[in-house]
Amino acid sequence: MKHSLETYKFFFGALANPNRLQIINILRQGKKNVGEICVVTGFEQTMVSHNLKVLEYHGMVFMEKDGKYRYYAVNKKTIKPLLEFIDAHMEEYCCKLLEEQHERKK
């Protein structure tokens, strides 16, 4: 642990939100501007902007301006292996139980 506990907290906190995770997941298919993300997700523009800011702050997405549009791209170098790693962890240690419980809540 090279950093402060608070720093790790904020890093993981940035990923501990289903809407941000959905945005990340959508951006994995390729860069999109804010409006496009809204259309695909059905989220409001302000919410998307707020959440993109959090993700950008933690280096999980990158922004690129193009006229009045702002294109966001996921940090594949981090996100891809991170998600794969966690999938592997879940396969081994977490359980169907977990998935089932969350499904039942809906």
Next chain:
Amino acid sequence: MKHSLETYKFFFGALANPNRLQIINILRQGKKNVGEICVVTGFEQTMVSHNLKVLEYHGMVFMEKDGKYRYYAVNKKTIKPLLEFIDAHMEEYCCKLLEEQHERKK
């Protein structure tokens, strides 16, 4: 993403807490029972138990009973590479800015 957004949310949420991170960090030195964790951290027993439960639920620590004691061990196979990976990410994408800002809050 093989699992639901909620599942990832809870996984990352389990790590998005400085007290749990401190417990994890302490357990990296070796397994400890609840009382020992309390002494080292200065945390209350109930808080430690609650947080250990969250960590155990997500496969980040393992429990082993020994009489009236319960020894907890960190899941090194997951935690060690995960933290190393995130350290590397922060080195590259996140910044001193981040650390500084959090320091200033104190």
Next chain:
DNA sequence: TCATTACATGACACAAATATCATGTGTTAT
């Protein structure tokens, strides 16, 4: 058997995070 120790669990008040609402800024088009 009955304390005592070690830890877990449930309920709840407080603190933090979140989405939404209102508004602001920069860019393009007319």
Next chain:
DNA sequence: ATAACACATGATATTTGTGTCATGTAATGA
């Protein structure tokens, strides 16, 4: 110049997460 569009930012109410308090359970020892 100004209207329309794309997006960001600030404030706030509400949800969610957290630690603490009170209590419960299992194991050990006297």
